[in-house]
Amino acid sequence: MTRRVRRWVLAVGGAGLAALLVAACPALPPFGGATHPYGDRVVHESLARQTANTIASVNFDQRAFDTLGELGILFASVIGTVVLLRQTRDERRAAPEPAAVSLPVRRYALIVLPVALLTGLYVVAHGQLSPGGGFQGGVVAATALHLLYLGADYRALENVRPIGLYEVGDALAASGYLVTGFAGLLGGTAFLANTLLPYGTFNTLASGGTVPLLNAAIGMEVACAVVVLLARFLDQAVEIEKESGS
């Protein structure tokens, strides 16, 4: 298609869709209303199981099966990335040159690294109590490691980051989530049923039954997945080169 035709098709399609959405908006419930039938039910069920963070209760208890699907998506993205960004026949590895890092950057990165790592772990560990949880904390912890790349150099990062282990960790975390689900089926009532462990005391680390377990599994999975994903992209950017003459 010529640019002109493409623009026309896009304009007609976009205008039609925009008109549809604009027409639908006035029919939406007004913002800030007082009735939240689903929210009320969710909070009620969350409190009944001593889970202080309702979002965690939705993610890891009430709709834990969706989270299993999301875990699958992240896991599939990692394998997909490993497969697509592999070193192919016409590529070779070149050792990256160490680069000079200015002192303030180096100091800052090295000071912030443990703080960021600890913050990530804290966010994971308190997922069932306060905002955050495995998804968010996992990303924070994984990115913390990459401060080494900014503060020192690529080889320092590679030393703390044996990719193979993280890939295995990713798979084991996914298996852990599934095994908790199976345990619910075998020992309790249904797949992913949160009936095996005591619900504990409200607003303590061990409350919520299997919620902390599933939350931890997701935290580990996300942290490992982000490390592997970033490593594959960094590999392509820093190490893998096209073989000359091919």
Next chain:
Amino acid sequence: MNHLLPLLVAAPLLGAALLVAGGRRLPRAVAEPVGCVVSAGTAALAIVLLLNSSPPLVEWVGGWAPKDGESVGIVLVGDGPGLGMAALASLLTLAALVYSWRYFDEPPRRHAGSFPALMLLFQTGMCGFAVAGDLFDAFVFFELMSVVAYALTGHRVEEAKAVQGALTFGVVNSLGAYAMLLGIALLYARTGELAMVKIGRGLDAHGGPDALTLAAFVLVLTGLLVKAAAVPFHFWLPDAHAVAPTPVCMLLSGVLVEMGAYGVWRVYGTVFDGPGGIPAADVERALVVLGVLTGLVGAVMCWYQRHIKRLLAYSTVAHMGLFVIGIGSLTPEADDGTALYILGHAGVKAALFACTGILLDRYGSVDEHALYGRARSLRGVAVLFVLGALGLAGLPPFGTGLGKAVTEEAVGGPLSVVFVVVSAVTAGAVLRVAAHVFLGAGPEPRDVSAYETTGIREEPETRHRLSRVPDTMTVVPALLLAGSLAVGAVPGVARLVGHAVSEAGSGGAFTSPHWTPAGVLLGLLSTVLALGLAALAVSRPEPFGEQPWTEPLRRLQSGHIGDYVAWTLAGATLLGALALPGILS
């Protein structure tokens, strides 16, 4: 029994996780059989559940059964069509895994388990989508199967076009997924529910359809129709099929796109079919118009391809048009026919791709012209290929023939002409390829058009060009064809399918699809037409070759992602316009 429903998702996912965890130590000779065993186990589970699915199984995951009619959990529905699709997806995954036994040249270093793991994840996504009774849960597994499909399509990253095809696939399908998510959000805003049945009741309780209902309908269906490759959402499909490894094509064409059609059936039947949804006449108009358009465009484009994988991909587009017509005519008989047609088509189409894979790995080409007369020695493959083509035409007693006959009878009139024409033209194109490639019939085809995708200089997917075809690569298509034949020929299969579909559908009336004299005659007519078209095309290439009037249509398949995005938006608008009268009255 219903407690086992979530295992359709959990089992293959666990298999994939263990393959990745152990994949660094496992040799390939262990990883691939493990993949097959897990896939086969899941298939067996799906079949056992399917045999127990009357009355339909319902499972609240995590034991969140409703209290006072309200639940915060996720419901899985194991009825005949859902478990049937899960079983079909599982069996095809198994077939593709067996077919690709020791197949790929270069598994990523120390990741021997990655390909079987991705196939198992694909199976996970499709099974999860098939049994989802919750709209958001359906979306999650819909995304899972898409993500895996992008990665599998781009598997041969050494070739730039593989990356391009996978990127197009990813962009267009992600756009569809965003539309679907937006639609789900609108439905949630209106009803405060995510379980499909509850959303439907919520819409009914609110009163007649309005602009929000229409917008949600258009957005959700856009996502599903992108997957179902309905025109004008179809552009990604030929580009992805042309570059995807053959075992992946078997899954994409055999069951992935059909999942889109299944989703349309499921979502319309549970969410939008009440008085608060979209009126039946408008849904019928929208789906039948898109279906006819899809069937005709697919058939014309199929006829003018010489890249065999692209040709088969367009035949899938054409047949998806027929399935969308069947679903869109909203009668229990047409639903039965479409279900049978999808089952029969899956076997036939996967077998045709499997045969094409043999050509690719033996001769390093999937080009009809370049392969002219070169495959004379592959007699067994030739027989399978021709049988597949006849199945595509709907020759009785193939399952495709029965499904087509039942649907034709249900839709009646001019629409049944579309069925005959589309199946005859697509099968004729495949038979033409068979005559050129396996027999060397007619004059050698000449290259006439510059604007054409050839299939020459393709890299074989096996380590070396095959000198001898491995048994697994011929046994799999033979079994797939036998399966397709069994759907139509074994008495009782059709009755079971009919019973399962009617029990799950909103119709309630039990139907019993069967062969009728008129159906057999129409099937024979399509087959004779297909044979005639192929014979004419081979003997008189001129009037059946390149036509100037098809040029604009072919230029639309430009490979430019921007074009495809524009068409996707335009398609959503078209869908909205077709369904608009329902909310105005």
